[in-house]
Amino acid sequence: MLYRVIEASEIPALISAFMESHEVVAPVKKGDVYAFDVISSPDEVVLDYDTTIASPKKYFLPPAETLMTFDAQGNQLTDYTAEITPRVIFGAHACDINALNRLDVVYKDAPYADPYYIARRQATLIVGISCMPTETCFCHLWSSDEARFGYDLFLQDIGGKYLVSISSNDAANILESACNPREATDAERIEFRHATRRRQAAFNPEIPKIQEVAMLMDAFHDDPFWDELGGKCLSCTACSSVCPTCFCFDIRDVRDPDGTTGRRERVWDACTAPQFALVAGGHNFRSDPATRVRHRMYHKLNGFLATHDRMLCVGCGRCVKACKANINPIEVLKFFERKGAADAE
Amino acid sequence: MPNSCAVSTVRVRPFQESPERRSGAELMAANPYRPWPARITSITDLTEHEKLFEFRLVDDRIREAFHHAPGQFVELSIFGVGEAPISISSSPTKHGFIELCIRRAGKFTEALHKMQCGDIVGIRGPFGRGFPIDDMRGHDVLLVAGGLGIAPLRSLINNVHDERSDFGKVTIVYGSRTPSDVMFRNQFEMWKHRKDFELHLTVDYPDSTWDGEVGVVTKPFEHLEVDPGNTFGAVCGPPVMYRFVIEEMSKKGIAYDHIYCSFERHMKCGMGKCGHCQIGHQYVCIDGPVFNYWEAKNIQGSM
Ligand SMILES: Cc1cc2nc3c(=O)[nH]c(=O)nc-3n(C[C@H](O)[C@H](O)[C@H](O)COP(=O)(O)OP(=O)(O)OC[C@H]3O[C@@H](n4cnc5c(N)ncnc54)[C@H](O)[C@@H]3O)c2cc1C
Ligand code: SF4
Numbered sequence: 283m284l285y286r287v288i289e290a291s292e293i294p295a296l297i298s299a300f301m302e303s304h305e306v307v308a309p310v311k312k313g314d315v316y317a318f319d320v321i322s323s324p325d326e327v328v329l330d331y332d333t334t335i336a337s338p339k340k341y342f343l344p345p346a347e348t349l350m351t352f353d354a355q356g357n358q359l360t361d362y363t364a365e366i367t368p369r370v371i372f373g374a375h376a377c378d379i380n381a382l383n384r385l386d387v388v389y390k391d392a393p394y395a396d397p398y399y400i401a402r403r404q405a406t407l408i409v410g411i412s413c414m415p416t417e418t419c420f421c422h423l424w425s426s427d428e429a430r431f432g433y434d435l436f437l438q439d440i441g442g443k444y445l446v447s448i449s450s451n452d453a454a455n456i457l458e459s460a461c462n463p464r465e466a467t468d469a470e471r472i473e474f475r476h477a478t479r480r481r482q483a484a485f486n487p488e489i490p491k492i493q494e495v496a497m498l499m500d501a502f503h504d505d506p507f508w509d510e511l512g513g514k515c516l517s518c519t520a521c522s523s524v525c526p527t528c529f530c531f532d533i534r535d536v537r538d539p540d541g542t543t544g545r546r547e548r549v550w551d552a553c554t555a556p557q558f559a560l561v562a563g564g565h566n567f568r569s570d571p572a573t574r575v576r577h578r579m580y581h582k583l584n585g586f587l588a589t590h591d592r593m594l595c596v597g598c599g600r601c602v603k604a605c606k607a608n609i610n611p612i613e614v615l616k617f618f619e620r621k622g623a624a625d626a627e
Numbered sequence: 628m629p630n631s632c633a634v635s636t637v638r639v640r641p642f643q644e645s646p647e648r649r650s651g652a653e654l655m656a657a658n659p660y661r662p663w664p665a666r667i668t669s670i671t672d673l674t675e676h677e678k679l680f681e682f683r684l685v686d687d688r689i690r691e692a693f694h695h696a697p698g699q700f701v702e703l704s705i706f707g708v709g710e711a712p713i714s715i716s717s718s719p720t721k722h723g724f725i726e727l728c729i730r731r732a733g734k735f736t737e738a739l740h741k742m743q744c745g746d747i748v749g750i751r752g753p754f755g756r757g758f759p760i761d762d763m764r765g766h767d768v769l770l771v772a773g774g775l776g777i778a779p780l781r782s783l784i785n786n787v788h789d790e791r792s793d794f795g796k797v798t799i800v801y802g803s804r805t806p807s808d809v810m811f812r813n814q815f816e817m818w819k820h821r822k823d824f825e826l827h828l829t830v831d832y833p834d835s836t837w838d839g840e841v842g843v844v845t846k847p848f849e850h851l852e853v854d855p856g857n858t859f860g861a862v863c864g865p866p867v868m869y870r871f872v873i874e875e876m877s878k879k880g881i882a883y884d885h886i887y888c889s890f891e892r893h894m895k896c897g898m899g900k901c902g903h904c905q906i907g908h909q910y911v912c913i914d915g916p917v918f919n920y921w922e923a924k925n926i927q928g929s930m
């Protein structure tokens with residue numbers, strides 16, 4: 283990978299250069315929180331934000347997306363053009379880039395490649411930015427605190443300047459045109475080491491570090507803990523909405539007011555929603571909140587790993603903040619820690 | 628600086644066909660959400676609630692590219708109503724037509740039952756992993772269906788029938804609630820007299836017309852003779868049935884990984900994305916719907 287150094291003062295010029303050819307989405311301040319939004323000036327961008335409320339996944343999998351349009355009379359497709367805006371996500375944290383890489387596994391690289399997702403992914407450039415953990419971050423547990431691929435540029439803050447990893451030609455050209463990227467000095471390389479060490483040391487020590495989570499999930503599948511944890515679930519699906527790696531959806535047909543034409547769209551859905559596993563005849567395979575919560579945690583911390591060799595959680599901590607019932611992976615880790623302590627006694 | 632006005636959007640036409648004639652497989656892969664028009668070519672009433680529909684894909688490229696294995700399913704589509712996953716009920720040996728056996732169960736299936744020959748629906752697929760028919764060749768097969776489970780199993784039954792000499796002893800057990808619920812009764816009545824099929828039709832509640840067996844679907848197992856080392860079992864039916872039938876098959880000595888069952892779950896996409904069909908770490912739509920019992924036991928929450 284190519285590395286260059288730019289000054290922090292060059293960032294606005296870089297953003298402006300992207301804005302000439304792309305819609306730029308970046309973290310902006312909204313009240314006392316941060317959110318990804320389309321910007322109209324580089325001044326709006328806050329690069330030392332903590333965590334945005336929602337992840338940037340909506341730019342790849344919109345909450346509601348038309349798949350096709352139809353004429354119900356005669357049961358035929360009608361011509362449909364999806365408008366996809368070339369975008370730059372400027373200032374994505376490593377966890378969100380790693381989350382996108384996981385979506386790639388399902389939507390881009392698995393059999394039945396998804397043409398809608400791929401079109402958006404290809405039209406989007408990702409500029410990552412280094413960060414320091416908040417007290418709800420645990421990306422380091424799933425090795426998601428570093429983005430190894432899946433971005434075009436990654437900006438590592440080394441104090442007043444950035445070490446930039448460059449991984450695409452398009453982004454390299456824009457960087458060249460807007461800034462004066464130069465070779466890193468030894469001192470700068472060493473500062474990168476220090477910055478990484480500082481990040482690694484800054485994680486909340488109260489989040490238990492447990493390696494064998496997937497195995498423990500299997501071993502404690504039938505523990506009453508799941509009723510305790512899941513019994514509190516309000517089925518609000520906030521966890522899945524904010525989660526950068528939750529990708530489930532529903533497909534529905536919506537008719538236009540004329541009653542004959544319409545569109546087939548996919549909308550976000552969530553396995554914590556009560557009717558998610560309901561089949562004809564009224565049988566619901568996960569009829570109570572506890573089994574639904576357990577299922578969600580299993581897919582995150584066990585199932586995806588079994589099939590794709592990585593967790594489907596990147597430890598961004600968004601669900602920790604979003605869930606009113608305090609249901610999140612940290613609670614699962616704490617449960618395993620309690621179990622360990624109890625066994626040791 | 629003006630932002631979005633300087634940005635030109637990319638226009639993606641998900642259904643635009645490139646000018647050169649693409650193959651059916653390429654067309655299907657280009658957008659796997661796209662249903663392909665299929666014409667209803669025949670409708671047969673089976674019972675009060677079930678009809679057998681025969682379809683023909685309209686585009687010859689798609690029709691030629693459409694190959695299925697017994698146990699696979701399609702997503703059937705009526706625009707404005709929705710889509711439903713339906714098992715393919717015809718044998719792969721029947722080329723050019725797709726048969727689906729459909730129970731009236733709700734909004735979508737209601738709408739379908741109102742359609743007539745010549746009407747157009749949409750079909751995409753086939754999806755999923757079916758029965759391991761090639762592994763089964765050269766062996767005895769014990770095929771057990773309960774209720775609507777006959778729909779997917781019929782594909783396998785008819786395939787075995789059409790390539791009968793490839794298989795050893797063939798035993799079919801089919802249980803229904805009442806005689807009027809028995810589907811494809813004529814076909815099975817005819818097979819009763821054949822020496823190359825051992826057929827057990829059973830109903831829970833007989834009437835005066837019934838001359839078959841009486842009792843739940845496991846009843847015929849009392850007098851079945853099975854060569855356990857050489858037999859593949861296949862089971863399709865309502866979820867409650869699996870445990871009992873599998874237990875009987877195990878008692879006969881058939882190995883767990885030679886007992887295959889087809890699972891039904893809520894499905895939307897049919898291709899491992901929407902998440903609805905998940906059990907444990909498996910996606911029923913792509914990893915299944917057919918699993919052997921060994922695999923099923925290894926999925927948390929499968930039974
Ligand atoms: C692999 C597979 C094979 C199947 N094979 C057959 C078959 O051969 N014959 C047959 O009659 N039925 C079959 N079914 C069941 C059939 O899909 C449902 O009966 C049908 O989806 C009910 O839709 P509905 O709108 O009529 O019912 P409603 O209860 O009005 O609607 C149910 C809603 O849930 C959705 N849904 C998705 N998957 C299911 C599901 N599995 N069960 C119920 N609802 C579902 C429907 O699309 C609809 O939106 C199969 C299901 C699966 C998963
Ligand atoms: S786990 Fe929490 S956020 Fe998720 S649905 Fe339940 S209550 Fe809502």
Ligand code: SF4
Binds near residue numbers: 524
């Ligand atoms: S499960 Fe929670 S912590 Fe993990 S990626 Fe999703 S929102 Fe972030």
Ligand code: FES
Binds near residue numbers: 893898901903905913
């Ligand atoms: S039906 Fe969508 S993932 Fe299986």
